[in-house]
């Protein structure tokens with residue numbers, strides 16, 4: 001008996017069902033999802049990001065931050081992400097509507113950054129850390145992103161945007177200052193925009209354990 005048609009049908013159904021499961025179903029379930037209107041302020045959840053933060057996504061991508069940092073808070077009790085303070089609740093599809101591209105990440109060589117804008121809202125701290133991570137966290141294995149900064153001689157008054165409090169071997173000598181490039185400013189604006197501190201009905205905050 002010629003079993004070729006049967007084998008062909010089996011192979012076809014295998015591929016067709018995975019296509020339906022991985023492409024068609026998610027498209028109808030999530031493809032038309034919109035931000036939720038916030039009735040109190042007239043804004044939306046997730047809120048839209050300032051233009052500089054949108055540009056910062058490209059700098060984040062170009063510098064490979066995603067190789068060491070995830071952006072996803074997994075649910076309790078399957079993980080201890082919420083207990084560790086990575087975020088107040090599990091992240092869900094709607095949280096990523098504004099992200100272009102989405103940096104879910106698979107590695108946590110460094111901490112998850114989903115909520116870094118809440119955890120560390122000080123722009124100068126981020127500049128100091130990106131300039132030389134080991135001067136902020138002495139055991140850090142994060143590479144330095146000093147090339148996103150410029151060392152320059154102070155002309156008269158120090159620049160208002162110069163990075164303050166730098167220490168370590170690459171701190172500017174007297175009479176010099178370190179200023180962020182446009183890329184560094186965009187990257188820090190992006191990091192500060194990473195906040196999941198708004199409510200979503202499909203992801204309620206878990207009750208606090210007594």
Ligand code: HEC
Pocket residue numbers: 059060063064065066067068069109110111113116119120126133134137139140141142143145187191
């Ligand atoms: C080789 C891995 C690696 C890469 C690449 C990397 N990081 Fe890190 N990052 C770390 C580690 C490890 C830490 C924890 C120690 C520390 O605070 O420096 C960290 C910490 C951080 C923190 C502080 C997090 C907190 O909760 O305190 C921020 C913000 C951060 N990284 C941003 C970035 C950005 C932005 C980039 C890309 C420009 C980047 N990292 C690239 C490894 C990395």
